[in-house]
Amino acid sequence: MNPEIFREYDIRGLVDQDLTDDTVGLIGRGLATYLSRQGKRRVVVGRDGRLSSPRFRDPLVQGMVTGGLDVVDVGLCPTPVFYFSLFHLDRDGGAMITGSHNPPEFNGFKVCSGKETLYGKQIQEIRRVIESRNFTEGRGSVSHREIIPAYREHLAGNISLQRRIRVVTDSGNGTGGLAAPKIMRDLGCEVIELYSDVDGRFPNHHPDPTIPEYLRDLIAKVKETKAEVGIGYDGDADRIGVVDHRGNIIWGDQLMILFSRQVLKTNPGATIVAEVKCSQNLFDDIARNGGRGIMGQAGHSLLKKQMKEEKALLGGEMSGHIFFADRYYGYDDAIYTSCRLLEILSQTDKRIPELLGDVPKAYNTPEIRVDCPDDRKFSIVEKVKDSF
CATH class of the missing domain: 3.40.120.10 (Alpha-D-Glucose-1,6-Bisphosphate, subunit A, domain 3)
Incomplete structure (x- = not known):
């Protein structure tokens, strides 16, 4: 072994x-x-x-x-x-x-x-x-x-939309397609589906919504259908990718700004945990809205642990893992996260760029991923730490 x-x-x-x-x-x-x-x-x-x-x-x-x-x-x-x-x-x-x-x-x-x-x-x-x-x-x-019927029923009872929204979903032939489009229709959305059939070969594109290349079909379909939002999932639907009505990618820390504002409206002073790769804009916005922002370690298990320790109501990563303990169980659920986003959009006539219009423009170096053998990763990290 x-x-x-x-x-x-x-x-x-x-x-x-x-x-x-x-x-x-x-x-x-x-x-x-x-x-x-x-x-x-x-x-x-x-x-x-x-x-x-x-x-x-x-x-x-x-x-x-x-x-x-x-x-x-x-x-x-x-x-x-x-x-x-x-x-x-x-x-x-x-x-x-x-x-x-x-x-x-x-x-x-x-x-x-x-x-x-x-x-x-x-x-x-x-x-x-x-x-x-x-x-x-x-x-x-x-x-x-x-178990999926009970999950659908639970989400339908948890989320309330104020108006009908046209949304495109791209499940990337992963398991998100088994539930997400149906739940959105349960909520009254007009849903346009891409790659909802489960196929372990992933014939259309790799199921990773954090890579712009794999969002191209979603972006094109959003523009073609004049949808309000496009939502993509990874292979097992615990990570989310979002594009706005113009086809612009909305990154994890930008989504967290939208979600933190919603959570803080009903939970003044709430604690929110976000991983270290999120921008300072997020932490500044949490503070402006009366929340307590905590910078956490990257990694979904570590973030969930820190949320529990800090009694946080929301957590998130740039990778698209979003954790709601507000009205939910505190684990990373891209389908539930989608529904919370649709709920926010349904409560206004504004589109995502307008909702984020007061957030300062940030410029950052994209994440640089270097292939490395697993047996060397930790020793290399220790050497980097020693160098600094």
């Missing part, structure tokens, strides 16, 4: 090279042991639309059941719907089979204990359990539950 698949925020690797059926079975046994030692046994398993995800479901669940867990299989769904199931079904944890926004040859697992995602040392502890082969034994069970 390649130890490097146990990463900071998830377990992830190349299918048939790092992740085989046997390895996935061991991951199930390791997670079962980790949870059982905490007295937890009622779990949920979900999966995304990657070609390998149905195949990996069986050894993962078998490993969990052999370790004594009672598994509810919620099937094919977006990652936020899996998170929702932890609350709705009141489970003790679980695993989502997903490669998120990575290329088709990758897959992985987001793992939870209780209602919280595991990261860092917790994920490494699962690795150590597997390497030791010191597994718990038990006789668990498997049941199946359709």
Whole structure:
């Protein structure tokens, strides 16, 4: 087993090279042991639309059941719907089979204990359990539950639109297409869909809405249909990308300005956490509107942890992970985030550029991503820290 698949925020690797059926079975046994030692046994398993995800479901669940867990299989769904199931079904944890926004040859697992995602040392502890082969034994069970209808009903009861909005969605052939367009129609929107059918080959474009190249079709369709807004999702719909009616990309910190203003109207003085890559404009705007802005570490698990510690009602990253604890559960849900954006737009005749018209123009260097072997990343970071 390649130890490097146990990463900071998830377990992830190349299918048939790092992740085989046997390895996935061991991951199930390791997670079962980790949870059982905490007295937890009622779990949920979900999966995304990657070609390998149905195949990996069986050894993962078998490993969990052999370790004594009672598994509810919620099937094919977006990652936020899996998170929702932890609350709705009141489970003790679980695993989502997903490669998120990575290329088709990758897959992985987001793992939870209780209602919280595991990261860092917790994920490494699962690795150590597997390497030791010191597994718990038990006789668990498997049941199946359709969860998307309950999720749709919950969001429809949480969001209220004041007028009809024309919106274009681009699910990138990920699992967002299973729920987002339907929920928007439930809310009364006119929805124009791109790539809503789930296809793990991602034939139209890579499902990463933070890369401008992959928003080209969304931008073109927004302009063609004169839509008010365009919304894109990554492969498992926990990250959002937005374009305005002119086709301009609205970045994560700009979205956070809109959301923080809404949250602060009903929660004066609320705490809001945003990661370090967000612009100073966001923190200044939070302060001007009476909020308490905190700069947090990058990484969805770390941000959720800091939100809980600070009792924050909103958190966000430039990458499109947005976390609402205001009226919601505090996890990253791009579909719910979409609905909150539509709610804001429905309460005014202004378009997004007008709503952000009082925000100073910021100029910044785009994020520079340098390929680096996983086994060298942390040592390189330490050397950079020493240099400064």
